Amino acid sequence: MNKTRILILYYSMYGNTFQMAQSLAEGISEIPEAEAQLRQVPDLLPEKIILENEGVRKAKEMQKDVPVATLDDLRNCDGLILGAPTRYGNMCGQMRNFLDQTGSLWQEGALVGKPAGLFTSTATMHGGQETTLISMSFTLLHHGMLIVGVPYTTPELISTTTGGTPYGASHVAGMGLAPLSAAEKEICRVLGKRVAEIARKLSPSPSSSPL
Numbered sequence: 001m002n003k004t005r006i007l008i009l010y011y012s013m014y015g016n017t018f019q020m021a022q023s024l025a026e027g028i029s030e031i032p033e034a035e036a037q038l039r040q041v042p043d044l045l046p047e048k049i050i051l052e053n054e055g056v057r058k059a060k061e062m063q064k065d066v067p068v069a070t071l072d073d074l075r076n077c078d079g080l081i082l083g084a085p086t087r088y089g090n091m092c093g094q095m096r097n098f099l100d101q102t103g104s105l106w107q108e109g110a111l112v113g114k115p116a117g118l119f120t121s122t123a124t125m126h127g128g129q130e131t132t133l134i135s136m137s138f139t140l141l142h143h144g145m146l147i148v149g150v151p152y153t154t155p156e157l158i159s160t161t162t163g164g165t166p167y168g169a170s171h172v173a174g175m176g177l178a179p180l181s182a183a184e185k186e187i188c189r190v191l192g193k194r195v196a197e198i199a200r201k202l203s204p205s206p207s208s209s210p211l
């Protein structure tokens, strides 16, 4: 049986967004017919900055086994979860740069009708999580994707004192790398599972195949 492919496409400089990607993958794995594909977008940081910053070096080590994304990963997915750390209230340049190379996919309509969720990490509580998540959705809407949020039937969305929004999953990391709170982790799990469930429902059933 062909599994429903959920692409978790992200960038992470210090490792926080990567931790979120792992929790999202756990949620996806709860749907037996779905599989998570973790991919990082190419970095644009000069080598000098990577070498001089211990936190960045450690994050690179953490992510060394995650393949770098190609346009075909996007073309072939059944659902997408897009994650980027906040930069001045917006997505990071690495993600913007990758998305700006998707013109051919837009022309093909390759992403039309596929579900997509969003996630982000910030240093500060009010440092732009919602603006980042919402502005990331603009590109996906241009691609014809169906934006999947986090419903308020998720109890942690009401009780959280850290990250977590109806627009997508989020993490308040402080300066550097910090573990996800229990609520942030749960909201990631819920979003991963939800995108996988919806993608599964929207994907053509293998049993309806003429073969």
Ligand SMILES: Cc1cc2nc3c(=O)[nH]c(=O)nc-3n(C[C@H](O)[C@H](O)[C@H](O)COP(=O)(O)O)c2cc1C
Residues within 6 Å of the ligand: 011, 012, 013, 014, 015, 016, 017, 018, 085, 086, 087, 088, 089, 090, 121, 122, 123, 124, 125, 126, 127, 128, 173, 174, 175, 176, 177
């Ligand atoms: C250039 C730059 C701009 C940033 N802008 C913001 C911001 O507007 N608000 C905020 O809370 N954090 C901001 N941050 C902090 C990162 O969003 C935060 O460290 C995030 O957790 C990093 O995620 P990562 O560990 O996945 O790289 C900024 C960081 C950098 C390097």
